[in-house]
Amino acid sequence: MTTSASSPAIQAPFGDPPRTAALRQRLEAFMAEHVEPNEGQVEAESAAQSWHSAAGWNTPPTVQRLKALAREQGLWNLFLPHSARAPEGLSNYEYAPLCEIMGRNTWASEIFNCSAPDTGNMETLDRYGSELQKDRWLEPLLAGEIRSAFLMTEPEVASSDATNIRCRIERDGDHYVINGRKWWSSGAGRRQCRLLIVMGKTDPDAPRHQQQSMVLVPADTPGVKMLRPLKVFGYDHAPVGHMEVLLENVRVPVDHLLLGEGRGFEIAQGRLGPGRIHHCMRSIGAAERAFALMCRRLATRDAFGKALAEQGVWHERIAQARCMIEQARLLTLKAAWMMDTVGNKAAQAEIAMIKIVAPSMACQVLDWAIQAHGGAGVSEDFPLAYTYADQRTLRFADGPDEVHRQALARLELARLGLRRKPAGPPVTRGC
Known part of the structure; x- marks a missing residue:
């Protein structure tokens, strides 16, 4: 089932950067014309595959066709900033509203060669790989060939x-x-x-x-x-x-x-920062779509003599969901802007915050949307159950909530000068 979540809220709050504004219009049009109408077809092509009957899964033919079309239209490799091998790449702040739009659908980002884990791997190769490694692996990844x-x-x-x-x-x-x-x-x-x-x-x-x-x-x-x-x-x-x-x-x-x-941990930290913010951008897109589905369902279903949308409990949830989505979006955009202006290390607190906030927010909005749909919400007639599973996974993918909370708490205590020095070895007294 397709439902567009397009709204003014999707835009960067203080106006899109120049490159983003034009791309956003083109991306919205592409999603409406090519992605949303083909959701059922791609799901059917994916479900028809079996791991046991072939050496792995194949890209659905419809996705492969749309990838070629997206590349022709210049909607390709938008995620990779500051790369000589991908001059079309945007800054994190420029990319954020576009990544959110892709996040409305769990497979849409692949069409634009902007899906994990390839995005993180391409960034890793671009930042840390030798020129020979880039020639062999990065170039075909950027071309979508592998x-x-x-x-x-x-x-x-x-x-x-x-x-x-x-x-x-x-x-x-x-x-x-x-x-x-x-x-x-x-x-x-x-x-x-x-x-x-x-x-x-x-x-x-x-x-x-x-x-x-x-x-x-x-x-x-x-x-x-x-x-x-x-x-x-x-x-x-x-x-x-x-x-x-x-x-x-x-x-x-x-x-x-x-x-x-000995540089593996360093590489992992560099790789996971951008990946985390991409996940959070897509989480916001998933929440926006769930919100739109929820509101439409509430407006078209009656119970106890009036539309569900007129029930007080749903007024509360609609308002709360909108506040939560906007808060997560603003925090994500701030983190993206800081990554561009002061670097990933200086933005580590903001990156930790959005990784804590965005997936949990999406899970809550999706939970309310599922509740609004009743039995239909847990069926495959709507994308809510699958998307909930996807977003719930993000609460530990790329670092669980607990690790990010711990890291954030330490950063805040250090910022306030309240971190204690590590205690020395325990002293054992004789008797």
Whole structure:
């Protein structure tokens, strides 16, 4: 079912930047003409695929057709700022309203080559890769010719603390040998996936944040085994595919290492910052669409002698939802502006705040929208249940709420000069 969430609220609050204004109009038109009418077709093409009957999932033909059309219209690679290889890329603040529009639909961002995990991987290659690595991997990713996956999370450890990872990357002459098990490796289940960016430990004895490294692994390297796709609230997320992956004695040349040994944690921090804000932008778009669906449903359903939209409890929820969406949007735009003007490190508090606020806000608005639809809300006749599953996942993807709250609290205490020095070793008194 299609429902446009277009409204003045989607615009940047103080006026769109010049590049954004024209692109937003074109993007809105593209969504209305090509994306919304094809939602049912893409869902059918995705559902018709089976992981067990082929070597991975394929991009739905309709999505592939729309990608070519979007590229022809110049709606392509809008996410990547300051890249010589993608001059069409926008700043974070310029991109924010556009990413929100894409977020109304769970697969729309792929059409514009602006979907995770490829966006984060392309930013990683652009910022940290060698020129040879960029030639081999970044260029075909920017062209939409291949897809990629990011392998960081592991089933055997609490991966919210990335220093816990156990996957080993060991030097053996002119090669690195990789052994480990990863999961929630989004994108690895696609047939078009050609590159895995793997995070593992090269030196377990180094200082805590210098033990990890990242290495580029061609997806067809011997020893890479896709064990299974992982469902999310019962949805298999075809054709993206969140995979469990086994790496057994996987050998890659040493020039496949990113940046240098011990730089993995540094790369991860640089990669996840922009990715987090992109997720939050899309969360706002998802909330806007849910809000529009909710209001339309309430206005067209009667109970106890009057429209649901006239019931007091729904007045309260409509008003609260609008306030929550606007608050999240303003905070996200502020974070995007700070990332552009003072850098990701200086904006780390704002990035933490939006990652806490936006997915939780979207979950609440979606929950109210589901409630307004009754049984229809949990069915597949509306996009609400699937979108709720997607947004609920974001409360721990790219760092759980608890980690971001802890980081934000520490930053605030330090800003106020209230951080205590670490206590010394415990003193044991003799008896």
